Every structure is written in structure tokens, then in C-alpha cells.
Amino acid sequence: MIVFDGVTKKYPDGTVAVHDLTLEAPTGKITVLVGPSGCGKTTSLRMVNRMIEPSSGTISLDGKDTGRMKASELRRGIGYVIQHAGLFPNRTVLDNVETVPRLVGMGKKETRDRAMQLLEQVGLGADYAKRYPSQLSGGQQQRVGVARALAADPPVMLMDEPFSAVDPVVRDQLQDEFLRLQDDLGKTIIFVTHDIDEAIKMGDQVAVMRVGGYLAQLAEPAYLLAHPVDDFVADFVGRDRGYRGLSFQAAPRLPLASERTITLGESARDVDDDWVLVVDGDNHPLGWVEPRRIDGEVTSERLHRGGTVARASGPLRAVLDAALSSPSRRGVVVDDSGALVGTVRPHEVLTAIEEAERPVVENPDNPGAPAA
């Protein structure tokens, strides 16, 4: 657990970067610091490994005051991932990953095995080991950055906008992979971003900070979306927050209607409906067709693919989206194997949302604080 206790950073010229920050980053969880530029989020992060020294207050790591430790020793026990990866251009990928284990004097063989295994874990095979950073794409460099931070198996990781410098598709991929990795590793992580969507996605808890280094709100993502504490947070969390909040609500039992289906190659002539759903041999939905417009058999080219597909066990947001995006206005719902379960109409989803429970305030004195 990382604990900020009344931490302030004030520069000689009088600017206050962080103002009396008190915050707990629980063990094994991701705590996201999010806010506009100048809110002190990166300064807060860098005070944990003492890249920046606090002006007052203490930061403790599992009860030990970091200010009393030797800075270099402290840092070797903390994984550190930064925006542009900061790989050493003169070293191969493998040598980069081995940096910290070698600094702390870990055995050669052990170091090598661990580094190779880590590269594998972040999705870079053995062929990448001997390459130099300049031969990697931005996304690959960032994967190496993550592997390097994990190399000495530190219990704590600091991640400063680690995925901001890559394109949105790769970013999404890296986020998903990292969350999967974290499921196994259970590191205590402080994660800085300026992107509220990333914060909501990555965080077990999210700390919204405002310019001047103030903590505006600390809450679990769903709670943050539902109950912004003031205008600033509401504004920062942004539009569509009602809709995005549905991401955190599992779909309740929905009144699914069974759907008449046809398979590819069949004729749709005797279907008496504006739209009919086409499935493959395993009953996996492929798309919709309009029987009126098709004379012969249904071919792949005639499929309307605009509708999204929601898993019955997934969040309400996906179900609502499936209903809204379907050309027939009947949202396609599948089970975990991808086989069709039934369809649902938008008003039925909305009714379900209205009936669903709102998130509960667990601690009225500090709304949004995660349950202890």
C-alpha cells in the first residue's frame, strides 16, 4: 500500500504543484491519477520514487517512510514506466529488460531467463530480444518498457502516461493486455493519465485532480461517473457519462425474444418480416438482411453488418448499443460462446436500466471512497 499523507510540493518560485494530498493506493490495485495538465498528477507520481522530493508531508510504502530510504534503493524496488518508454537506445531489447536485475546483482542465468519470459508475456517473441529500440514501433517499445519495469518483480509500479504516445488502436490493445497481465501479477500500481476514458478503464479507483494540485474526488470508476462531486469533476468526466456509466452495470435478466433465423445460402423469400437475422452453422449471428430485396439465396455480400452484438453476461452499455445499432431495432444478444440467445428492443433495455439498482453510497462522509 502506498500512502500519501498531507503531501505538498511547492517550488522555490512559489508555484504549488501538489497541495496537501492525502491518498491511499491499496495493495494489488490500480489507482489512477487523472486530471488536466498542470494538476500535479505526474508530480505526485514522481514523488513516490523520489524523482521529485516533497516539500512537506510523507509518502509511505507498506508503512515505511520513503523519505528515510536511500533514493536509489527505493527506486530499484519500484517499477517505472514512462510515456516514451525511455529505452536505452544503445542497448538491445534484452539488455534493456535486464537493467534492474543486473543493478541489484541478480544472477546472470536467472536474469536472462526472467527477461526472456517477460518479453514473451508482453507479447514480444524471442526474435525481438536482440533488436535495438530504434528498430521497434512505438507500441513495441512501450511493451519493452513494461517488461523492463517488471524485470526485478517489484511489488509496486509507477506508470506515467504509459500508453499516451501510441495510436488509439494500439493503445486499446496495450491497455487490455496490461489489464490481463495485472490480473495475474496483482501489483500495486499508480497510473497517471490525462485521458478520462483510460482512467475509467484502467482504474480500480480513480483520483481526479484539478489545477493547483488539489484532489477533487477519489472514487471507483462507476461511482465517479454516477456521482461527480462538483462541477469541475462533472465537466472533466465529460459527456455521455450516463451512457458510459452503463459499462459498469452488468445486464440484469432481460426479456429476450426468440428470433427467427436463416443460414447463408438459404432463401429468405418466405420470411414475413422487414428484417431477418442470418447465422452460421454454429448459430453465431452474422448480420441482418431485408427479405424484400433478395430474390435468390442469401449471400455474404447482402449482409447488413451495422449492428453490434452484446454478450448476455456483459455490461448494460453493450446491450443498449446492440439494440440501438441494429437495423431491425432488435439488439442481438449472445452467450459466452458467441451463440445467439435472443434479441432485445431498446425500450426493454431502458426499462431494465430504470429498474436496476443505482450504485450505493457506501460511506456517506466520503462519498465515492471504495469500501474498506
Add this chain to the structure above:
Amino acid sequence: MTWFIDHLGEVWDLGRQHAVLAGLPLLLGLLIALPLGWLARRFRWLYAPFTAGFGLLYTIPSLALFVILPLVTGRGILDPFNVIVAMTLYTVALLVRTVADGLGSVPGAVTNAATAMGYTPGKRFFAVELPLAVPVISAGLRVAAVSNVSIVSVGTVIGVQQLGLFFSDGFNRQFYDPIVVGIVACIVLALLFDAVILVVTRLLTPWLRATGARA
């Protein structure tokens, strides 16, 4: 100090000649290096041979160049023309790469935008590329200026009229004052050149001042 005051006129005269011998080649060298540097940019395969080839000129000892050039130009050994040619060669040696790199430092997006707006290559060079390359070219020119002032004084060995004559004068008479005066005069002249180039650069690059960046 009294030696300096007594010989003020002489310092002034030789200083002026030194300034011409070091300064004129800067302008000539720049004029020659501009098209050469442009060629090295325009045709990439010329870059390596051009920069290396002209750089080679710089390895010729000035002492030798001063003596041998009169044989090539057919002028008398004391004719300042020879020194001007020699110094122009050195300036070109330094500036070809500078000009090429300076033009290369212009962001591709800018030249692309200029082309897209309908600039012909020639117009684009003078209206867009050259002005943006000024900071880099000017930096190279400053180095060449300082270097030229120092090299011109080697002309002493063959007796060319310039500040270096104070060195040999003092050396032959085992007398410090002229040497020190000569050195100080050379440094002052070098700083003067440097200041002039800086001022001209500032005037040519108002956009750098606007953003507070350094020239």
C-alpha cells in the same frame, strides 16, 4: 599598453586589412557554398561526396596553401588575392555541409505545404527554405568567421599585411607587447565578426525572437 597606444595607427591599418582578408572570403565562400549545398540536398547521392570532398580542403595546411596558390593563380606571392582565394576555399570547405544540413533542417511539412501552394522549386528555395535555414547556416558562418581570423594570421610566414605581422615582429625582437596586442586584436576582430553575423541573423529571423527561441 603604451606600446599599443603608440602603434594605434598601425594596429588600425593592419586590422582593416586583416578584416578584409578574413571577411570578404566569408561572403564569397557563402555565395559559392549556397548552390553547392543546395545541390547536395537536391541530389542525395551528392551529399556524401560533396561534404567529404569539400571537407578535404580543410586538411590542407594553410601554410602550404599560402605559398603554393601564387604558383596556381600566377599572382605575386604578397598579392592579397592569393589569401582571399585560400580563405574562400576554407570557408567553402566548412559551409557546404552547413548549407546542406541547414536546408535539411527545414521541416518536410513546410516544404510540402509550399509546393502544394504552387511555389516553383526556385521560388520555394528563396521564399521558404533559405530563410528557414538561416539559423543553421549562420551558426556555421560564425565558426568559419572565427576560424578565418585565426588562419589569416598564418599569412605572416609569407609576409602578407595583416595583424599576424605583430606576432613575428614581437617574436623576432623577443618583445611581448606586439604579440599580445596582435592576439587581442585578432580576438576582438573575431568577436566583431561574430556580433555582426548574430545581428544580421536576428534581423533575418524575426520569428525566432517572437517565440523567445535562440538564434
Add this chain to the structure above:
Amino acid sequence: MIASTWQWLTDPVNWSGPGSIPNQILTHLWYSAIALFVASLIAIPAGLAIGHTGRGRFFGVNLAAAARAIPSLGLLFLMVLWLFPKFSGSSGSAAFVVPSLIVLAVLAIPPILAGAYAGVEGVDPAARDAAKGMGMTGMQVLRRVEIPNAMPLIFSGFRSATLQVIATATLAAVVGADGLGRFLIDGQKIRDYPQMAGGSLVVAILALVVDLLLGTIQRYAVSPGLTGRRTSASRRGRSDGVSGSAESAGRSNTPLDVEISDPRRTVDSQPS
């Protein structure tokens, strides 16, 4: 002229005995090496310190710029005049050689200093930040990250210093020391132009050969990750859509990298 220069260059008389071409080449190299060694001893640690700490930059940079403006010949005469009495007891040519070496070292310091500090300063701030963040001490950051990544520019500064020193070491002959300058000075005295032309040709070739040698050493001393040279294992990777840019440092592999001609590196080394 060309024919007679060739004749001088190929005359066996000039290739053996004291004062012969090989002897003068060795002396010339010896002077240059000592001057470069002394200059490196001063300029590299100073440059690394300035680049690493960011302190003393103004002072160091301006001092180097001022050193560049000192006319070598004037300094040489001054040094000889000043040091000659101090060496009057010692035998040999020390009274001429030591002042020459000082002048050459002063000449070599600015480019070496500029290369060292620009190299360290130019290290990717993210790499430096990561190194510190991983728990490297200041010295470890310098030794393991900053110096290896500054190597291309350190070499570049050293190579341009070498070129200037080899060309300028001819001046030592003006005050009576040996070296390839002897052919220029002696030739001038007796109007033996082939000897002068031949001598300067040897100087230019020597400078070129030494630079090529240093370029070769540089190839092996600088990490391939910086030069853009590719290992065979990595070449395969380029084809599968991997985007990556070779560092511009590859440029310093060109045979002649006169530091003065790379203003982006020396832009700050002038008084401003």
C-alpha cells in the same frame, strides 16, 4: 609542378634517414597524439560534467569559444618566447616542442569539449529519466546510459579536433620544431615548391588516413543501436511492418566529419 611534386614524393632520398618523410610523419603523429591526449584529459571530463550536471555550461561554452578565437600562430610565438628561457638548461628541442604542444592542445579542446557536452546533453531525456527512476546512481546513469549514448558525438568532436591538430601541427616547424611542417618551411626558404606541395600532400593524406582509422574504431566502439547499422538478426524484422527510425548518428560515419561543419552541434559553443 605535379610531375616534380611526384618526383619529390618518390625520391628514395626523402624516404630514409633522419628528417625523411617517414620520420617526420612519426614525429608529426607523436606531437598530434600528445596534444590530443592532453586536450582529451581536460575536455572530456569537463564536457561530461557540464552535460551531466547542466552546471558550468555558460562558463565552459564561452571559454571554449574564446579558445577558438585565439590565433594559433600568435599563441605559439607567445609560448615560445615565454617558455624558452625556462628550457634553456634542458637539451634538445623541448623549448620549441612544448609550446607547440600547448598550442595544439588549446586548439583541440573546444571541439572535444563541445562533442562531449553536446553528446551527453543530447541523450533522450526519457532514457535518462528512466535510468534514474530504475534506481541508478548519478555515476551509473553517466557510465551506463549517458556516455554510451554520447559516443557518436564524442567521437565526432575528437575526430574534428584530430583533423585540425594534424593540419595545424605544421606550424611547429615555424618555430623550429620537427614534423611535416619542416618540408613546408624548409621548402619555402629555398623556393623548393615541389617539396612544399609534397609535404602538404602528405599532411592531407595523413589527416585523411587517421580520420578513416578513427572512423573504423568508432564503428566498433559505438553501439549499433545508435548508428543505425543493423545486425543480421534484426534485418528480418524490418520487413514485417516495423516502423523505426535509425538514429541520425549514422552520419558521423562519413569519412570527413569536420566538427566545425556541423553547426547544430556547435551552435551553442559560440558566445551569445
